[in-house]
Amino acid sequence: MDTTPQYLTDTAARSFETTVTRVKDDRVVLAETLFYPEGGGQPADHGTLRADDTEWTVTDVQKKDTIYHTLAGDPPEEGTTVSGELDWERRYAHMRYHTAQHLLSALLIEEYDAPTTGNQLYTDYARMDVEHDRFDAADLAYITDRMNELIEDARPVMWYELDRETAERELDPERTRIDLLPKSIDQLRIVEIEGYDRTACAGTHVANTEELGEFEMQGRESRGKGFERVRFVLHD
Template identity: 45%
Template sequence: MTELLYYPDNEYQKEFDAKVQKKKESKGYITLNQTLFYKEGGGQPTDKGKITWNDKEASVEKVKRKQEKIRHYIEGDFPEPDQEIHGEVDWDRRYKHMRMHTAQHVISWIVLNMYDASTAGNQIHEDYSRIDFEPAEFDEKDVEKIENGANSLIEKGLKVEKKEMERELVEEQMTEGRTNLDLIPDHVDPLRVVEIGGEDICPCGGTHVQNLDEIGEINIIERKSKGSNVERLKFELEEA
């Protein structure tokens, strides 16, 4: 098992020390006893960065979860098992993902409140992101309303809290349609949740900012119908 050092609320630490557990050079990865690198998943891309030890160095190109282990796919030197390494997250990339992911939650929240449409999927990138809503049919006016609604929440500077919460409590307090809890295996309890402004509760394993004012301004750059009743919105962020 790899301990996730960024959980449940430690997303601003950029460097860490860890011990190599397994080296699988033929497949290009190592596993560590603990890590700060976010593994791809939940629509959020992998962290990148580097690890160093003695006079050696490897770049971390991709991080993936395989059961309880986190595989760090690296390029460069390969450390041996039990080697102590120092890890550094590519913060520029990670912080963009944090701002984007929290922005996605804000838009998903607003759209659920205003149109009773759920988030059916999302994909975050450094420079733009997209969300699919269902059931939904938006026109240009709706897009403007969504953008304005999301940006006015950001202007309020609402706090973003990340914590563990009993599944039963999440079921009670989460707005219906915010996410499909059935997709999370029953044995996962407590759930890690992201709560914005004490109101929007959503189970999520991603990395997030602490306050909405870090997001900057949301610009919705595209609206597209994806089949019947599904609308896709693409957005960018302007620096805070």
């Protein structure tokens, strides 16, 4: 049985009730989950599951044939009703950094023709790899200022499904490499920052750019000819 990924539709929810549908070693499969599985540069959620007087710490979440939640200690039995609670501080940090990454990726394409080739998010910073010869100090200062302008615009952030044919017709192919997705995927989850960016993404995001706080570009390093890695932080 596949797990219903509630994290895709309700990113603001922090707790839920569900049933254990499968147990495999120290991992459990749930009927539905708010726990985000590691992927797309976003780390897995952590948190707890509870049943009666017993509590388990969720230490990892991975998506394979379905979504597996790794627990500390002997897991609950199949059929057990459990309540789940996210480590919200961790999740919310990832939501902020993931949204900021979208905004920065769009900015770098628009103003530097520099597409993102990879990214990794943490709770206290994020890094991105882009196709670009070299950012100098003036570039980093300008990017910081422009990002803060976009954040202060308080742009709404939305997510919804779009059929593949429409997405291929409407989305920027440099920003969303739809051609890299399996042909079997005919519905794409789109994350849109109003008036600035639309791209396919299965991550979690804040509802408005004003939640990002103050953006600071911290530095860059070369990743080989024509490739740069940049690092940024968000201040409350």
